[in-house]
Amino acid sequence: MVSVAEIARGDHSAPGPMARVLGFLRRHRVFAVAFALGAVLRLVTMLGYGPAMWFNDSYEYVSVALHPRPHPIRPDGYGFWLLVLKPFHSFTLVVFTQHLMGLATAALMYALLRRKFGLPKWGATLAAAPVLFDAYQIQLEQLIMSDSMFTLLVVGVVTLVLWHRRMSWQVGVVVGLLLALTSLTRSIGLPILVLVVVYLVVKRTGWKVVVAVVVACAVPTVTYMSWFKASVGKFAMTNSDGLILYMRTAIFADCAKMNIDKYKELELLLLCINDPVDQRKEYAQWYLWGQGGGGTGTGEVLHRWGSGKKFTEITNEAASTFASRAILSQPGDYLQVVARDFLRAFKWGRPRFPDEATYNMYQFRPYYDLDAYGRPKRLPNWPSFQGRTDTDAFSYEQGPPETRIVSPWAEIMSNYQKVVYLQGPLLGGILLVGLYGVAVRWRTLGGPVALPWLAAFGLLLAPAATAEFDYRYVLPAVPLACMAAAITLRRVTWARLRPRSAAASGPTSRRARAARPSAPDTATRS
DSSP states (O other): OOHHHHHTTTTSOOOHHHHHHHHHHTTTHHHHHHHHHHHHHHHHHHHHHHHHHOOOOOOOOHHHHHHHHOOOOOHHHHHHHHHHHHGGOOOHHHHHHHHHHHHHHHHHHHHHHTTTTOOOOHHHHHHHHHHHHHHHHHHHBBBSSSHHHHHHHHHHHHHHHOSSSOHHHHHHHHHHHHHHHHHHOTHHHHHHHHHHHHHHHHHHHHHHHHHHHHHHHHHHHHHHHHHHHHHSSSSSSOOOOOHHHHHHHTTTTOOGGTOOOTTEEEEHHOOOSOGGGGSSSSSSTHHHHHOOOSSSSSGGGGGGGGGOSSSHHHHHHHEEEEHHHHHOOOHHHHHHHHHHHHHTTTTTSSOOSSSSSHTEEETTOOTTBBTSSSBOOOOOOOOOTTTEHHHHHHHHSOOOOOOOOOOTHHHHHHHTTTTTTOOOHHHHHHHHHHHHHHHHTTTGTHHHHHHHHHHHHHHHHHHHHOOOOOHHHTTTTTHHHHHHHHHHHIIIHHHHHHHHHHHHTTTHHHHHHHHHHOOSSTTTOO
């Protein structure tokens, strides 16, 4: 007995941690190489454009981290993440975590497609390639923006729901909490809750799971909305949804067709734009963020409400009423602008839209942030909550926050971006493949393809329907569209190729396969 125990204790045949890691990497070497290359590209980006890159919205997130409060325009989820990292006083750390989020998104996709749907390793890696290598995805991770976090959360929710054949209520709680974080990061996350709940009901997961998801999502969301009401006076997540929808309708709204009562609806008349429709700006953002003063009414008509009173409950409600009236009075015009913006996502190349300044913020350009003396341009000194945007950024960083362009790394990424990104027609093709996967599973209402495909389609359609097209709104939909297409192709091609190879391999191979463990969990297939 003792000698046997001593032998067992002295047995060193079991592989150590390092050997297990190396073995794992060898088994998944295709994805491991792609993952490593993606990490190298992100390192080059951090070396070339440190400590971070900036977008117009970035400064408000920093302001929330410095002065926690419910923001009137957008939820505070990402601002709270900056607040968590604030003690380190490093925008470099912030974008580093965002690059990790991008890599984690690709890893989740690979794991789901390999383990739960049995895709070949090269196929699962190919599906994750746009997240790993798209230059605009990497640039978005370098921006002080919420989109990388939002993408990871959405992909995490879809992965968790599709992973479990029989979801327990405990897993439902985790899904609900992730959905709450998603909606608090970007308000478009709330419709994803509805999509997940419908999917779980169709899948007959059970009432306990559905209740767990809804309650776990509702508690943080309602808590935030209650905080918003205590601070602002309205039980909501923002004071901007109506104003943003007004922005969407301003480019076609014709007050002559809206039957506005000039005696009883003065607040709607104040939102009417004097210019003829054919003379208005091509992009809707002007009518919310423009500086006004167009002479004949072109510009920011919201200045008529008084300076500094844009994002209030009164203006938001009036703008929401105006936008709803415009949509109901001119449904054809509304559908036309929605379709036009939705189809922008599938154009070849990246046409400059909505304007030159916004377009340039998504570019790796070697000298974009340099002044005439070759020094980093100072950040804008716009007014912010209890300060200015440039001083807020300096306070958070405890040092110069301006983007520093460093050669040769900046040039490498600038040249890389000219070539390596997902073209719009290819994204359209990926969506069509996923749509085919939904259609052939019509008896099960789309099966497992429906959830990622509808989420991707919704993330592309929602900005076009409620705000305006922007290139950064496309990127969170890409991994979901790739997941749906990969599941579809796995069923259509790979599953059909395997029996042919089995027939050609002879009886010995068939007996060997019969002795193998069962295939990956296919309960989520139709």
